[in-house]
Amino acid sequence: MPACDQVKLLLGPFDDGELESHEMEDVALHVVNCGACKVALDDYRSLGVALRDWAPQPALDGFTTAVLKRIDQIPQPLWTRWRYYLDALGEQIGATASLVAAGAFAALLTAWLVTPYAQRFLHRSSNLVQVASGNKNDMTQPSQPTSGTSPEGAADEPESSMITLSSDPTTTVIWLPNQP
Amino acid sequence: MSKEFRPATDETEFIRKAKRGDREAFGILVERYQRRVVGVALAVVHNPEDALELAQETFVRAYENLASFESRSSFSTWLYRIAANLAIDLRRRERRHSFVRGEEADSEIDRLPSSTGDSFAEYSRGELNRRLRAALEELTPEHRAVILLREVEGLSYDEISDILQCPRGTIMSRLHYARNRLRAILKTAEQN
Numbered sequence: 001m002p003a004c005d006q007v008k009l010l011l012g013p014f015d016d017g018e019l020e021s022h023e024m025e026d027v028a029l030h031v032v033n034c035g036a037c038k039v040a041l042d043d044y045r046s047l048g049v050a051l052r053d054w055a056p057q058p059a060l061d062g063f064t065t066a067v068l069k070r071i072d073q074i075p076q077p078l079w080t081r082w083r084y085y086l087d088a089l090g091e092q093i094g095a096t097a098s099l100v101a102a103g104a105f106a107a108l109l110t111a112w113l114v115t116p117y118a119q120r121f122l123h124r125s126s127n128l129v130q131v132a133s134g135n136k137n138d139m140t141q142p143s144q145p146t147s148g149t150s151p152e153g154a155a156d157e158p159e160s161s162m163i164t165l166s167s168d169p170t171t172t173v174i175w176l177p178n179q180p
Numbered sequence: 181m182s183k184e185f186r187p188a189t190d191e192t193e194f195i196r197k198a199k200r201g202d203r204e205a206f207g208i209l210v211e212r213y214q215r216r217v218v219g220v221a222l223a224v225v226h227n228p229e230d231a232l233e234l235a236q237e238t239f240v241r242a243y244e245n246l247a248s249f250e251s252r253s254s255f256s257t258w259l260y261r262i263a264a265n266l267a268i269d270l271r272r273r274e275r276r277h278s279f280v281r282g283e284e285a286d287s288e289i290d291r292l293p294s295s296t297g298d299s300f301a302e303y304s305r306g307e308l309n310r311r312l313r314a315a316l317e318e319l320t321p322e323h324r325a326v327i328l329l330r331e332v333e334g335l336s337y338d339e340i341s342d343i344l345q346c347p348r349g350t351i352m353s354r355l356h357y358a359r360n361r362l363r364a365i366l367k368t369a370e371q372n
Contacts, residue, residue: 012359013352016330018337043363048331054309055332058218058228064210067239068203074244076201084201091200 002026004037011041015048195255199246206246210239213259216333220260220343223328224267224321234270238263253342260343264325271321308366315365319358326351327358 007030013019014027031037191212197205217238222231241262242249249258316324325344329335337355341348 009356012355013337016337018352040363043367044359047359047362047366050308050312051328051331053305054312055219055328056222056228058222058232060214060218063214063218063232063236064207067210067214067236068207070236070240071203071206071243074240080201087200 002030004030004034007031007034007037008040011037012044015041015044191255192251195246195249195251198243199249206239206243209255213256214239216256217259217263219333220263220329221267223333224264224325225271226316226321226324230270231267234263234266237266241266257339257342260339261345264343268321268325311366311369312362315362318365319361323354323358323361326354327362330355 007027010019010023010027011031014024014031017024019027031041191209194205194208198209214235218231218235221234221238222228225231225234238259242259249255253261316328319327322344326340329340329343330337335343337348337351341351344351
């Protein structure tokens with residue numbers, strides 16, 4: 001067990017809870033068995049209570065207002081005002097840039113999501129309209145192969161074209177003008 | 181000033197705004213820390229009027245130097261340090277008190293009767309306060325600051341060390357001395 005001389009230096013920190021755990025144990029054990037140190041510890045505690053009771057509490061009414069009034073009276077150098085202005089401006093520009101970036105992102109996202117549907121819709125329309133130029137009779141031969149006509153039937157061939165109709169929007173429609 | 185103050189995140193935001201010259205944001209910080217800053221100043225100067233004046237000066241200095249605050253320490257510690265420095269400077273200028281060294285306090289304690297029952301119980305409340313005030317006057321500003329910051333403001337040794345910018349060991353030593361000195365003064369008065 002530590003001696004009184006050693007412990008008396010630790011009584012305050014012990015009461016304040018500022019010692020390591022093993023020191024706390026040592027001091028606690030000592031105080032239980034030492035009347036003088038126990039009295040000293042009680043005195044420290046009483047002193048703390050008395051100080052807290054005694055401590056004046058100045059009235060703080062109007063304190064903040066007084067501080068802000070004093071701050072208002074501080075002449076601000078031009079560069080300081082300029083810096084405040086730039087900071088505020090920078091923040092506004094930053095906010096605007098963020099807003100624009102967010103808007104652009106939303107627009108891109110929307111376009112990305114909507115485009116396939118739009119394409120499908122447009123394809124369907126184009127299939128219905130058909131690109132049908134040339135002879136009306138062409139439209140009557142949908143079953144003809146798409147790769148042109150055979151040389152044997154050249155005399156009967158219309159001036160142009162071969163159009164394939166399909167309900168499939170991905171089908172490629174090839175129009176081949178007749179070669180002279 | 182009716183805005184509710186949420187610690188940490190709000191504080192950072194208010195400091196950022198105050199750095200840009202936002203008075204209202206700084207006013208909220210003043211509201212939050214005024215009592216503690218006054219307490220720190222009072223711990224050193226030992227005079228409520230001076231403490232209030234120093235606390236105002238602390239906030240004005242803080243506002244002027246906000247740009248140099250870089251969040252390496254907490255805002256509160258930074259404020260308390262300004263307050264403590266201003267108060268110690270004022271006290272040094274006004275110093276007219278004699279002080280007793282730590283060893284003397286210990287020897288005075290040793291000469292006292294060892295047990296007096298309920299500590300300081302024989303004083304009336306008014307008498308105890310008067311004697312406490314007189315006893316505190318006998319301490320150096322440094323010793324008084326340490327014991328008041330600990331006992332009244334409830335700051336930890338590390339916080340006191342940070343605010344007064346001296347090692348933790350010095351804080352412990354000053355606290356030990358201040359306690360023993362006050363104890364000796366009060367006991368002696370009680371004996372008389």
